[in-house]
Amino acid sequence: MKLASYTKDGTPGFGIVTEAGIIPLNGRLDGITSLQELIENDGFDAAQAVTDGATLDPADVTFTIPVGQPEKIWCIGVNYGNRNAEYKDGSDLPKYPSLFVRSRQSFVGHGVPLERPRVSEQLDYEGEIALVIGKGGRDISRESALDHVFGMTLCNEGTIRDWLRHGKFNVTQGKNFDRSGAIGPWIVTADELDPEAELSLETRVNGEVRQKDTTANMMFPFDVLISYLSSFATLSPGDIIVTGTPTGAGARFDPPVWLKPGDVVEVEVPGIGILSNGVADQETNNA
Numbered sequence: 080m081k082l083a084s085y086t087k088d089g090t091p092g093f094g095i096v097t098e099a100g101i102i103p104l105n106g107r108l109d110g111i112t113s114l115q116e117l118i119e120n121d122g123f124d125a126a127q128a129v130t131d132g133a134t135l136d137p138a139d140v141t142f143t144i145p146v147g148q149p150e151k152i153w154c155i156g157v158n159y160g161n162r163n164a165e166y167k168d169g170s171d172l173p174k175y176p177s178l179f180v181r182s183r184q185s186f187v188g189h190g191v192p193l194e195r196p197r198v199s200e201q202l203d204y205e206g207e208i209a210l211v212i213g214k215g216g217r218d219i220s221r222e223s224a225l226d227h228v229f230g231m232t233l234c235n236e237g238t239i240r241d242w243l244r245h246g247k248f249n250v251t252q253g254k255n256f257d258r259s260g261a262i263g264p265w266i267v268t269a270d271e272l273d274p275e276a277e278l279s280l281e282t283r284v285n286g287e288v289r290q291k292d293t294t295a296n297m298m299f300p301f302d303v304l305i306s307y308l309s310s311f312a313t314l315s316p317g318d319i320i321v322t323g324t325p326t327g328a329g330a331r332f333d334p335p336v337w338l339k340p341g342d343v344v345e346v347e348v349p350g351i352g353i354l355s356n357g358v359a360d361q362e363t364n365n366a
Contacts, residue, residue: 080127081352082230083265084114084147084188085140091147092140093117095126096265100134107132114266115146118213118229119316123268142188144262145232146211150315152181153308154236154254158323159296176299176307181236181321185255189264192359193237195340196256201240202338202358205324206282206290206346209234210274210301211266212318217309224305225275227314230268233346233354234321235261235282240330240337261356262319272350274301280325283345284338292325299323 081096093114094103105112107129111122156177187193195202213229237260243253272278282290294300299307304320329336338344338358346354 080123080268080271081265082114082117082126082145082268083263084143084145086143087135087140091143094135095129096137097134100136101140102129102132102134104129113147115148115317118146118211123213123229142190142263142265144183144186144188145266146317146319148183149317149319151312151318152183152186152321153319154179154181154321155299155304155323156250158299159292159325160298161292161296161326172298176304178308179250179254181260182255184257186234186260186262187258187356188261189354190356191258191261192357193235193261193338193344194256194258194361195338195358196239196259196361199239199241200337200339201242201330201335202259203238203240203329203335204282204284204289204338204344205234205236205238205328206280206344207234207236207321207324208278208280208294208348208351209262210305210320210322212305212314212320213269213316215313215315215318217313219306219309219314221302221306224302225269227305228269228274228301229316230266231272231274231348231351232262232266232319233264233348233351235344235346235354235356236321236324237261237338238328240335261354263354264352267351278348278350281347282325282327283347284329285342289329290325290327296325297323
């Protein structure tokens with residue numbers, strides 16, 4: 080099942096994505112008013128029972144990130160083996176995942192432009208697979224970790240590269256610019272696409288393939304990430320884990336190739352779909 084969040088004529092909605100369109104779930108599930116509440120309240124079976132109703136054309140809605148207010152968005156750095164070599168620092172493969180957190184405000188939904196900020200032209204793309212936690216927990220074993228996955232979605236973990244170097248030991252600034260990344264277009268539930276399967280990931284800029292790899296090359300697979308994160312923090316339903324990007328980001332070109340207004344970035348995983356976003360300059364100071 081594919082589940083999406085959106086707005087239509089300014090009103091929030093959520094629904095099941097089918098070939099015929101989106102079946103709205105607003106008002107059809109007892110006590111559940113959003114996709115986030117569906118996940119938090121174990122509403123999968125109730126949603127799956129909805130098989131009919133008028134559909135919306137996806138072109139008539141504005142997609143938002145599937146989980147509107149996740150408690151935590153964890154992001155994993157340098158998780159594909161060839162990305163470690165890409166740094167050309169001679170380092171051994173890491174023993175533990177690198178990670179940082181991002182705010183909800185740093186992401187937009189499918190079809191909404193990424194924002195290049197006033198203070199930098201170094202907006203870069205990073206195509207990734209994101210896990211959505213369905214069943215929370217602490218000290219989750221690797222053996223049971225994938226039982227905690229509600230489903231998967233896609234992420235363009237947009238980054239302002241020069242701001243990554245503002246701090247000596249952190250990348251928080253460059254990873255949290257408002258509207259610099261995207262998540263979506265929907266969540267594919269774990270019963271439809273097995274998180275244990277080998278998945279192919281491709282990122283394109285203006286139709287040109289920039290990143291291409293498979294989850295078989297991850298240094299820390301999904302089950303390891305869930306177990307590791309839960310060893311120090313309780314995972315909650317609706318939490319998002321952005322699992323790492325392959326080699327080929329714009330920063331690694333010589334000279335670097337940054338995103339600019341008018342560019343279109345597509346992140347694709349067969350079985351999930353395509354996350355597509357244009358690029359625009361920051362227009363207003365929202366202070």
